[in-house]
Amino acid sequence: ETGVTQTPRHLVMGMTNKKSLKCEQHLGHNAMYWYKQSAKKPLELMFVYNFKEQTENNSVPSRFSPECPNSSHLFLHLHTLQPEDSALYLCASSPINREMNTEAFFGQGTRLTVV
Amino acid sequence: AQKITQTQPGMFVQEKEAVTLDCTYDTSDPSYGLFWYKQPSSGEMIFLIYQGSYDQQNATEGRYSLNFQKARKSANLVISASQLGDSAMYFCAINGGSQGNLIFGKGTKLSVKP
Numbered sequence: 001e002t003g004v005t006q007t008p009r010h011l012v013m014g015m016t017n018k019k020s021l022k023c024e025q026h027l028g029h030n031a032m033y034w035y036k037q038s039a040k041k042p043l044e045l046m047f048v049y050n051f052k053e054q055t056e057n058n059s060v061p062s063r064f065s066p067e068c069p070n071s072s073h074l075f076l077h078l079h080t081l082q083p084e085d086s087a088l089y090l091c092a093s094s095p096i097n098r099e100m101n102t103e104a105f106f107g108q109g110t111r112l113t114v115v
Numbered sequence: 116a117q118k119i120t121q122t123q124p125g126m127f128v129q130e131k132e133a134v135t136l137d138c139t140y141d142t143s144d145p146s147y148g149l150f151w152y153k154q155p156s157s158g159e160m161i162f163l164i165y166q167g168s169y170d171q172q173n174a175t176e177g178r179y180s181l182n183f184q185k186a187r188k189s190a191n192l193v194i195s196a197s198q199l200g201d202s203a204m205y206f207c208a209i210n211g212g213s214q215g216n217l218i219f220g221k222g223t224k225l226s227v228k229p
Binding site for chain 1: 119148150152157158159160161162165206210216217218219220221222
């Protein structure tokens with residue numbers, strides 16, 4: 001247990017559906033991240049939040065919409081996804097992301113399948 | 116821009132033997148951190164070990180040690196006395212720059228044989 005919890009663990013959705021992924025941490029961390037892990041590709045950083053403010057958006061399509069209502073919770077809202085969006089979505093948190101020795105703590109991920 | 120290169124897609128090691136997983140990096144930042152994570156089939160990323168760019172000594176954490184060669188920009192992970200539970204994907208990552216986000220390599224799949 002890393003202290004970062006993601007729900008659901010598995011999700012199958014159609015291309016016209018709207019769903020949300022949830023991430024929760026009670027580690028007192030102020031930075032939270034969404035990563036996408038596709039088969040045979042490096043983890044891709046999608047979004048970064050520092051103190052609830054989005055500080056990075058790595059050219060992610062608008063069909064992915066993050067929300068960070070407070071430092072403990074992070075959501076990823078999904079709508080009109082494509083089959084190529086099927087992947088493992090990992091949430092992570094860290095105390096602050098500007099220190100060199102700050103490791104990130106990851107959740108177990110949500111395995112998303114778009115049909 | 117920062118980059119991590121892991122050239123070994125897959126590695127096999129006999130149980131109880133040591134194995135080295137390669138990692139090279141590229142960065143123009145004078146200060147950076149290097150990390151190794153383990154990802155078992157369950158999906159979660161488990162932090163293993165950290166090496167700072169200014170650390171004089173190689174990092175060690177139990178059976179894990181990091182062979183840090185700054186001039187060659189390499190940060191290889193050494194696992195001693197391999198166990199069956201070590202079978203997993205292993206990712207090298209770098210943290211640096213103004214944002215300090217973790218950038219990962221493609222990973223190495225380690226299989227430990229009994």
